[in-house]
Amino acid sequence: MKRKGYGRGGRNEYISLDGLRVDGRRPEEVRHIACRIGTPGNSVDGNAYFEQGNTRVLATVVGPRDRKSSTHRNEEGMDLKCNYSNRQDRRSAREFEPLLENMFRSVILVDQYPKSRLDISVEVIQADGSLLCAAVNAISLALLHAGVPMKDMICAATVGMIDGMCVIDLNGYESSADGPVLQIGVLAQTGSISLLDISTRLSSTSQLQEMVSAGTEGCKGIYAVVRSEAHDLIIRLASSRGVLGA
Amino acid sequence: MNEMVDVEVDDHCTVVVRAATRSRTEDVDRSSELGQMCVVAGDQIHVEPGFVRGRGTLTESGLLIATVGGVVDRVNKLVSVRPLVSRYTPEIGDVVIGRVVEVSQNRWKLDVDARQEAVLMLSAMNLPGGAQRRRTYEDELNMRSLIKEEDLISAEVQELKQDGGIALHTRSMKYGRLSEGQLVRVKSALIKRQKKRFQMLPCEIHAIFGNNGYIWLSEEEPRKELEEQGRNTETPKTSLDGRRRISRLRNSILILNEMSMTIHAQTIMDVYITSEQAGLREFEMLRQNVREQLIERVRNRGNF
Numbered sequence: 102m103k104r105k106g107y108g109r110g111g112r113n114e115y116i117s118l119d120g121l122r123v124d125g126r127r128p129e130e131v132r133h134i135a136c137r138i139g140t141p142g143n144s145v146d147g148n149a150y151f152e153q154g155n156t157r158v159l160a161t162v163v164g165p166r167d168r169k170s171s172t173h174r175n176e177e178g179m180d181l182k183c184n185y186s187n188r189q190d191r192r193s194a195r196e197f198e199p200l201l202e203n204m205f206r207s208v209i210l211v212d213q214y215p216k217s218r219l220d221i222s223v224e225v226i227q228a229d230g231s232l233l234c235a236a237v238n239a240i241s242l243a244l245l246h247a248g249v250p251m252k253d254m255i256c257a258a259t260v261g262m263i264d265g266m267c268v269i270d271l272n273g274y275e276s277s278a279d280g281p282v283l284q285i286g287v288l289a290q291t292g293s294i295s296l297l298d299i300s301t302r303l304s305s306t307s308q309l310q311e312m313v314s315a316g317t318e319g320c321k322g323i324y325a326v327v328r329s330e331a332h333d334l335i336i337r338l339a340s341s342r343g344v345l346g347a
Numbered sequence: 348m349n350e351m352v353d354v355e356v357d358d359h360c361t362v363v364v365r366a367a368t369r370s371r372t373e374d375v376d377r378s379s380e381l382g383q384m385c386v387v388a389g390d391q392i393h394v395e396p397g398f399v400r401g402r403g404t405l406t407e408s409g410l411l412i413a414t415v416g417g418v419v420d421r422v423n424k425l426v427s428v429r430p431l432v433s434r435y436t437p438e439i440g441d442v443v444i445g446r447v448v449e450v451s452q453n454r455w456k457l458d459v460d461a462r463q464e465a466v467l468m469l470s471a472m473n474l475p476g477g478a479q480r481r482r483t484y485e486d487e488l489n490m491r492s493l494i495k496e497e498d499l500i501s502a503e504v505q506e507l508k509q510d511g512g513i514a515l516h517t518r519s520m521k522y523g524r525l526s527e528g529q530l531v532r533v534k535s536a537l538i539k540r541q542k543k544r545f546q547m548l549p550c551e552i553h554a555i556f557g558n559n560g561y562i563w564l565s566e567e568e569p570r571k572e573l574e575e576q577g578r579n580t581e582t583p584k585t586s587l588d589g590r591r592r593i594s595r596l597r598n599s600i601l602i603l604n605e606m607s608m609t610i611h612a613q614t615i616m617d618v619y620i621t622s623e624q625a626g627l628r629e630f631e632m633l634r635q636n637v638r639e640q641l642i643e644r645v646r647n648r649g650n651f
Contacts, residue, residue: 216510251415290391
């Protein structure tokens with residue numbers, strides 16, 4: 102993955118003199134996003150495919166369904182279980198799963214579903230950086246497809262600080278740069294932050310502020326794409342069913 | 348026409364390719380009246396002051412927010428969002444079809460594709476012979492001779508518990524164990540809410556439209572022999588011709604499900620008859636390209 106000797110003089114170069122990144126993007130530019138909700142011929146409640154540059158993930162949601170009595174964990178609300186699988190990096194599951202679970206438990210109206218459980222699973226098809234964020238975005242869409250009630254949709258983006266510059270949506274190569282990397286997830290409409298994960302120590306709070314505001318902007322951009330896809334799906338479903346007349 | 352064979356989906360990539368080619372072809376009008384009424388979870392809904400919050404919404408600092416993706420429904424002051432896809436939400440009086448997953452002390456647990464399993468109490472069903480009496484310990488021991496695991500049951504929703512539990516009853520001649528037929532599972536939201544759940548379709552097949560998205564098709568009228576209850580009563584075997592008609596109906600229903608169209612006797616028969624007129628055999632109906640052409644022809648008939 103690591104392209105050795107990209108820059109001159111032994112050190113890897115991430116941002117060129119023109120201010121462009123290795124894949125020709127500007128620092129605040131997000132890679133091309135494509136998403137599809139509901140693949141045909143699938144018996145799960147909700148599923149969504151999300152693609153951000155070369156990062157491709159597929160999220161599926163099963164439930165809310167009956168919780169078997171042996172797994173009584175949360176008496177009040179619904180049990181949420183997340184299963185993340187990346188065949189190239191099996192260790193990341195242990196780190197990501199609790200993060201994703203906590204994050205979505207905060208937006209899903211869990212108390213409306215006592216004695217039931219929800220299973221979310223994410224499969225990484227292709228990995229090129231920003232995996233956690235792609236997973237978050239895919240899960241948001243899959244939950245919407247399953248009709249699970251949520252306060253809001255979550256959108257996430259990765260922000261890195263490379264050579265003193267804020268760059269959004271790191272790809273695989275940029276992820277290996279040694280600067281701080283921030284994963285940020287925001288509730289799309291209200292803008293409140295639901296995930297904030299920083300890889301290394303930051304030198305100042307102003308640096309954090311800069312990264313957070315850049316990340317929030319990135320999330321907004323991603324949400325615009327995600328929302329229009331979701332909205333289209335709903336209009337399509339409504340019109341094929343003739344909801345207006347019913 | 349039949350050359351293109353459906354690719355068996357064995358890994359995620361093929362799923363994606365098919366999905367990608369599908370959704371781009373349909374164009375969507377976002378500014379239309381319908382487009383305005385469609386919301387995504389988290390969207391703010393514009394309301395007049397004095398509104399009443401309905402299902403699928405949430406109030407946050409005076410604003411009304413949608414919690415599911417769907418269509419905004421306004422009835423006088425009540426504003427709710429009707430989800431277009433969701434699990435079955437039971438209501439009292441619904442006819443459901445369920446599969447028994449567990450036999451316990453004095454109740455059966457049924458999977459009705461809802462957020463929780465439904466409960467059918469021993470006391471909520473008629474005893475064989477229609478005797479009216481207290482259920483004894485003996486009855487509890489004989490529960491498996493009435494209904495056992497994996498059996499299919501038609502029943503009615505009797506009560507919804509505070510914690511979301513679903514209680515069923517079969518205290519009517521028309522409900523009970525189902526046999527000699529086929530179950531078709533569709534999205535529950537697609538089934539049209541109508542008075543008659545037990546119908547005889549024009550092709551002389553009996554259908555039960557469970558509100559939970561389970562449809563039962565059989566040649567014989569279901570539940571006629573309930574009085575002489577007992578698993579041993581032989582139901583006549585379905586004829587070959589009956590099986591053919593049931594298969595065609597099943598495939599018609601699955602096509603409607605795939606295209607997210609409302610499912611009721613009329614729409615099913617539209618697809619059924621069109622497929623017959625097109626000279627398609629039952630097993631050919633579900634092929635991808637055939638399916639699309641079929642729907643196109645049905646739409647052109649003007650019944651939708």
